[in-house]
Amino acid sequence: xxxxxxxxxxxxxxxxxxxxxxxxxxxxxxxxxxxxxxxxxxxxxxxxxxxxxxxxxxxxxxxxxxxxxxxxxxxxxxxxxxxxxxxxxxxxxxxxxxxxxxxxxxxxxxxxxxxxxxxxxxxxxxxxxxxxxxxxxxxxxxxxxxxxxxxxxxxxxxxxxxxxxxxxxxxxxxxxxxxxxxxxxxxxxxxxxxxxxxxxxxxxxxxxxxxxxxxxxxxxxxxxxxxxxxxxxxxxxxxxxxxxxxxxxxxxxxxxxxxxxxxxxxxxxxxxxxxxxxxxxxxxxxxxxxxxxxxxxxxxxxxxxxxxxxxxxxxxxxxxxxxxxxxxxxxxxxxxxxxxxxxxxxxxxxxxxxxxxxxxxxxxxxxxxxxxxxxxxxxxxxxxxxxxxxxxxxxxxxxxxxxxxxxxxxxxxxxxxxxxxxxxxx
Amino acid sequence: xxxxxxxxxxxxxxxxxxxxxxxxxxxxxxxxxxxxxxxxxxxxxxxxxxxxxxxxxxxxxxxxxxxxxxxxxxxxxxxxxxxxxxxxxxxxxxxxxxxxxxxxxxxxxxxxxxxxxxxxxxxxxxx
Numbered sequence: 001x002x003x004x005x006x007x008x009x010x011x012x013x014x015x016x017x018x019x020x021x022x023x024x025x026x027x028x029x030x031x032x033x034x035x036x037x038x039x040x041x042x043x044x045x046x047x048x049x050x051x052x053x054x055x056x057x058x059x060x061x062x063x064x065x066x067x068x069x070x071x072x073x074x075x076x077x078x079x080x081x082x083x084x085x086x087x088x089x090x091x092x093x094x095x096x097x098x099x100x101x102x103x104x105x106x107x108x109x110x111x112x113x114x115x116x117x118x119x120x121x122x123x124x125x126x127x128x129x130x131x132x133x134x135x136x137x138x139x140x141x142x143x144x145x146x147x148x149x150x151x152x153x154x155x156x157x158x159x160x161x162x163x164x165x166x167x168x169x170x171x172x173x174x175x176x177x178x179x180x181x182x183x184x185x186x187x188x189x190x191x192x193x194x195x196x197x198x199x200x201x202x203x204x205x206x207x208x209x210x211x212x213x214x215x216x217x218x219x220x221x222x223x224x225x226x227x228x229x230x231x232x233x234x235x236x237x238x239x240x241x242x243x244x245x246x247x248x249x250x251x252x253x254x255x256x257x258x259x260x261x262x263x264x265x266x267x268x269x270x271x272x273x274x275x276x277x278x279x280x281x282x283x284x285x286x287x288x289x290x291x292x293x294x295x296x297x298x299x300x301x302x303x304x305x306x307x308x309x310x311x312x313x314x315x316x317x318x319x320x321x322x323x324x325x326x327x328x329x330x331x332x333x334x335x336x337x338x339x340x341x342x343x344x345x346x347x348x349x350x351x352x353x354x355x356x357x358x359x360x361x362x363x364x365x366x367x368x369x370x371x372x373x374x375x376x377x378x379x380x381x382x383x384x385x386x387x388x389x390x391x392x393x394x395x396x397x398x399x400x401x402x403x404x405x406x407x408x409x410x411x412x413x414x415x416x417x418x419x420x421x422x423x424x425x426x
Numbered sequence: 427x428x429x430x431x432x433x434x435x436x437x438x439x440x441x442x443x444x445x446x447x448x449x450x451x452x453x454x455x456x457x458x459x460x461x462x463x464x465x466x467x468x469x470x471x472x473x474x475x476x477x478x479x480x481x482x483x484x485x486x487x488x489x490x491x492x493x494x495x496x497x498x499x500x501x502x503x504x505x506x507x508x509x510x511x512x513x514x515x516x517x518x519x520x521x522x523x524x525x526x527x528x529x530x531x532x533x534x535x536x537x538x539x540x541x542x543x544x545x546x547x548x549x550x551x552x553x
Binding site: 110147206209210241243247248285286287288313314318345349350369 | 476478479480485509513522539540544545546551
């Protein structure tokens with residue numbers, strides 16, 4: 001399966017009378033987009049705002065971040081099984097409005113998390129400070145149940161990203177990135193001497209605000225399976241996970257999975273990137289056993305020599321991570337696992353809730369308990385009142401000068417466990 | 427037989443007449459972990475992970491955990507003892523950084539709703 005990504009660089013977003021993409025700027029007719037999103041009767045109102053790199057703007061709380069894309073050719077359309085009908089995606093060409101994002105904010109629960117600072121100290125820790133963001137602020141109808149509220153905000157973000165992506169359908173991109181996965185048989189014939197490597201992508205799947213969807217299927221309900229990496233680039237996996245801002249994978253992370261990107265960069269050169277195994281992180285221990293048994297079995301069956309395993313989230317996913325690692329290593333397949341850490345503010349505490357001697361090759365996304373100082377910014381988009389919860393009540397404290405002392409875990413994407421973040425030991 | 431150990435009244439209200447619930451009224455997240463450890467050490471089987479959800483042990487006041495009296499072999503006994511001890515250690519680690527705030531009722535209700543959703547994934551498998 002071969003996919004071309006047509007990269008269309010975006011430098012700005014503006015509101016305008018006509019929605020279009022022109023000379024690197026996205027123009028959005030807010031009334032038209034609002035009408036589209038308010039087709040959902042669970043939403044009472046929708047407001048939009050724009051946050052650009054370098055502006056003194058804080059977006060808070062953040063539910064999801066989505067990159068606008070559109071399929072130009074090939075089967076299916078973006079976000080199959082959710083926005084578009086079920087159809088196999090991942091082939092043909094997809095245009096990408098690179099440098100832009102849709103950010104949803106919705107106070108689904110009072111303790112909603114996630115901060116994106118567009119400037120200052122906090123901006124260093126999130127990749128989304130570098131993007132031109134259209135922020136979607138949704139207000140639900142009165143008395144809406146939490147599950148319905150979460151779904152409404154999730155769908156609003158995807159619809160907005162899809163609407164904006166479609167503005168680029170007829171643009172001929174100058175820069176093309178090409179990604180191809182061949183059949184197992186062809187891969188063995190083409191690269192008989194290269195080490196075979198699979199990527200085991202663990203998906204959050206625990207319940208309200210902790211879910212992921214694959215072609216519209218709740219990952220909680222799925223057995224471990226294989227998926228083409230390019231299907232993920234076309235939105236086959238979307239995020240319903242919005243707890244633990246620093247290490248939840250936004251839909252943007254799924255679309256731009258850096259492990260997939262780096263494996264493709266080495267594909268056919270130093271390794272044979274065989275494909276992606278997706279597995280879940282259920283609360284029921286028997287499910288954890290089944291899913292990790294299955295991932296290990298798929299690694300063995302695909303005849304891989306090595307597997308990269310990335311987890312999502314905090315706490316019990318550490319157990320899934322170690323189970324996957326142990327069992328895959330038990331099949332004679334070398335693993336490297338990617339995680340983040342909660343090592344206490346001094347970095348001296350045990351980082352994970354689980355461990356095993358087999359996990360001897362670990363890449364960390366950083367220590368989420370690290371304390372940072374966020375400056376006072378001029379504008380907050382979203383729900384400023386959560387600052388008292390994030391700032392004073394739990395994650396940090398509001399200083400007299402309006403700045404915030406908080407743990408790194410409050411910043412969206414700060415310790416991302418695909419490695420899509422800014423922290424490094426270099 | 428399955429049992430839920432919880433300090434979340436929503437769990438008791440919704441499932442109390444379908445599955446045995448040990449309700450630790452007014453007790454803490456740590457109290458739930460310690461009660462579950464007692465069950466494990468008496469030979470009960472751990473059915474859900476003690477650290478469900480991404481809410482931190484010094485953030486959410488509520489925790490629901492499922493156990494059963496199904497057989498446990500020696501290796502499993504060791505594994506689940508390590509699992510609950512790791513959960514207790516993690517809870518202590520977070521509490522030493524900052525204790526769980528005394529949240530207002532509307533936030534407590536939100537935390538109860540999320541905790542219920544997390545344990546429901548397991549309850550639905552055994553009912």
